[in-house]
Amino acid sequence: MGKQHEPPAPVRFAIVEKNMVSNQLSLVGTTEAIAGSTVAAEVSGVVEYYPVKEGDFVKKDALLVRLRSTELKLRLKGAIAVRERIRANLKNAEKELSRFSKLKETNSIAARQYDEALYNHEALLQEFLQKEAEVDRFEYEIEQKEVFAPFSGFIAEEYTQVGEWIDNGGSVVRLVNLEQIRITVDVPERYVIMLSLQSEVMVMIKSLTNSFFFGRIYAVLPYGDRNARTFPVRINLDNPGYKIKSGMEAIITFNLTGTQSALLIPKDAVVTAGNSRLVFLLSGNKVMPVNVEIVGYYDGNVAVKGELKPGDKVVIRGNERLMPGQTVLVLEK
Template identity: 25%
Template sequence: MPHASVSRPGFRACCAALLLLVLAACGSEGGAGGGGGGGAPAAVVTTTTVGIRPFNDRIRALGTVKAREAVEVTAKVSEIVERVHFDSGDVVAAGAPLVTLSGEQQRAALAAARATAEEADRMLQRQQELAARQLIARATLDSQRATRDSALAQVRQIEANLGDRVIRAPFAGVLGVRQVSPGALITPGTVVATLDDLSSVHVDFPVPEAHLANVALGQRITGTSTAWQGRGFEGTVSNVGSRVDPTSRAFSVRADFANPEHMLRPGMLLEIELERAERQALLVPEIAVVQVGRESFVYRVTPDSTVEQVPVTIGSRAVGMAEILSGIQPGDRIVVDGTGKLRHGSAIVEAADADSGGTEETTEG
């Protein structure tokens, strides 16, 4: 049988027609799958509408505990320790004797001064009787009265000097470690022990000047310490500093804490939380705020379902929410979840809508 012959030009025309049919079919399928557009697919995100809500945030700071009264008990004179009346850690009352110093010389001098004063007083009485009968001059009586008064003053001076030989607690409190022993020679300024009044303590802490209007006397605060995990200590603001530090731009606040169990000790670090009064604020979830360097911004949804990058100013933060001071307005819709895959102008679709659409498509298929 003779073979059919096909001309080369005809063969090329058939191949070209077949290639065009294949490309047309591929283009049709791509258009159907791309949703009618050739750009990047819409990002699936979660959005929310921002609005004004009640906000109750807190100011946080660090402070060091100080005793209500604190002093290093020292000696006034140089003398030998005769007796120590306390042990380390004792709780003492105001005026309680702590250390007695040797005072033999002072006691002997006091006895002599009292004897001199008694003799001067007897002499004054005799001269008063003589003066009443006008047997001595008035000047002689006045001179004897001055002698008697001088002797009494000498007695009081020696008694005061002898009183310095007993070191007493200036106020009620808890004593620290005992630093002297009987027989030791102490001099003025030698520390006998520390004394702290721990019935109440206070904490001084800095607060940024931006919060000056939010701090007032009597305001309640809460303090926590690593020494007492899970325990909060309630206090009140007792003083607000009259000056703002020009370097740190902060002012000092003092808070008082009742301390009946002596759990708070001087020198402890306390984390302070100062509760501010409830106010109305424009709030957004913290995860909606994107931080790049020192700048913060959010993605605001536009009417055509794209997003725009909007710089915002952040105020306080509390309980997963951030206060917005400027940048967006109440009623704006912003992206909460999915910000990591967005750029300015990106198309978006709500996660709930995407899930619903996917389910319907599967059902129809």
């Protein structure tokens, strides 16, 4: 028996349309984390526990490092003992002062004796307050021996290891939050006047094939490059699943004033093959690849240039593994 033919591949299609669309400008920028912090230790000490490593994701308030606190705990214990001794002496001084105050009212005690009791009580009170502050300071320093994440994010860099000494203010880790991404792009001055804050832009990350994101213009900085006559524009966008990393190349598409005629197809019709983009043109129950160039992005559609015309049918589902001339089964739209 001969080899059986594979069944036709099921596909869905869309119609190529020609419409008036807004003019667009595409420029290249670089992604960066909006929130990034070099987390530091407030106090000095030897690293006792360092549970994180580069690339780890940590939640807010997760422990990043613990410094040795043995000496501080011993000093705290001694300070508490002294404070309690002073507290006991202060109670006795309060009782004596209260008794002398009653005797003074009936002129049954010399003024000098009362004054000595008063000064003794005041001196013990100040000594107690001083020691209380010392205890509080030791307790605070012990608390600071543990450093926690100020926000959720990824460990970008490690700055210490177990057994190393950290000075006051010494760096522990570099922490970056990738929940939101910022992109800075230099826009020529003739276009920057057409942009408005909070307007939506489309972002394509070059290394994430066929992945499109939408952000908003966060700021148009008022200082430009005198030589290039460009102005920095900052764009913020959400980053679900942390797909976008800091430092990636991004292509940002801005909508400008004015319109133009363009061929529109759903973005799902476009297949990336190496450095080329193509669509599969449907004719009867056969498909043929057609190279296209994307020239704009509009609400889930793309404007393209290529050997297409209005009314053509392009495959939008099942096009990932099609071959030139392949027979397909056309499903209902």
